[in-house]
């Protein structure tokens with residue numbers, strides 16, 4: 001993670017987080033460990049709990065040692081809250097929800113989390129890392145797009161070519177999943193509730209239709225909406241025998257598990273380690289992956305380090321921004337100069353150089369007015 005490494009080196013020299021208590025609720029992975037090390041190098045004391053205990057990499061937690069609160073999910077959140085953080089870095093917004101009245105500021109990594117935060121009267125500023133341009137460029141589309149399919153393939157060993165993949169939700173993650181599934185030879189159907197996104201999906205060459213119609217056509221269903229009960233009883237009862245159900249959204253509420261359980265009763269078998277087969281009607285067996293948990297982390301190893309390098313560089317710089325500026329309560333965009341800095345560091349790490357505007361070009365852009 002060369003971007004984070006260079007930030008860590010700078011933090012070590014400048015100590016911008018000296019004495020700051022950072023509470024973090026993130027997936028406990030090797031990538032997160034690098035973020036924690038950068039924050040510690042900047043002088044912060046970091047308390048970390050798991051955004052999802054199912055995806056915790058135990059060896060990483062052990063290596064980080066002090067300040068890591070594992071075990072029960074709620075207990076972890078409460079332990080971090082009890083450490084009285086000044087700044088919170090969140091992935092799902094649940095830690096922020098507990099302590100926002102007492103914080104200097106927070107950051108949020110996921111779109112699902114931002115949906116909750118925007119519906120809350122916040123007591124502190126929150127920087128929407130999920131919406132930062134640098135994050136946008138890589139995280140959801142390429143990171144989740146690739147790793148969600150990686151999780152589905154690891155869990156099932158399916159051949160995607162020739163399958164019909166139904167992607168529910170055409171935000172950035174949905175786009176990533178749809179594009180990569182198409183690249184692997186699948187026919188892709190997109191389901192949306194947003195007219196503009198649906199239109200974009202159609203213009204990008206995907207079939208678009210309501211989920212009830214897609215239910216009859218799909219071999220593999222991937223939910224990526226940030227909403228709940230996107231696939232439910234009425235869809236399950238139309239799906240083909242052998243259909244595969246995976247969730248790539250942050251919370252495990254996108255596939256209505258209660259409906260699956262209710263329909264199948266005791267006709268549930270563990271077909272493979274990460275595949276539960278629910279017989280929802282005689283002869284109609286649906287394969288639920290990773291209990292409906294976020295598939296790229298539950299069945300694969302999350303975003304590749306090359307992606308988290310950018311996301312966590314934004315998180316680290318956003319934490320410093322919150323310490324150095326007084327912002328009013330509410331959700332704010334990450335400042336453009338952070339995006340710019342991270343993008344430059346990432347390009348440098350890839351060995352990519354870019355052009356610089358000439359003074360004349362700068363002048364032209366500054367003074368440009370539409371032709372009379």
Ligand code: ADE
Pocket residue numbers: 026027028029030031032297301302303304305308
């Ligand atoms: N979220 C998605 N992928 C991740 C990873 N590898 N580490 C931490 N959080 C993540």
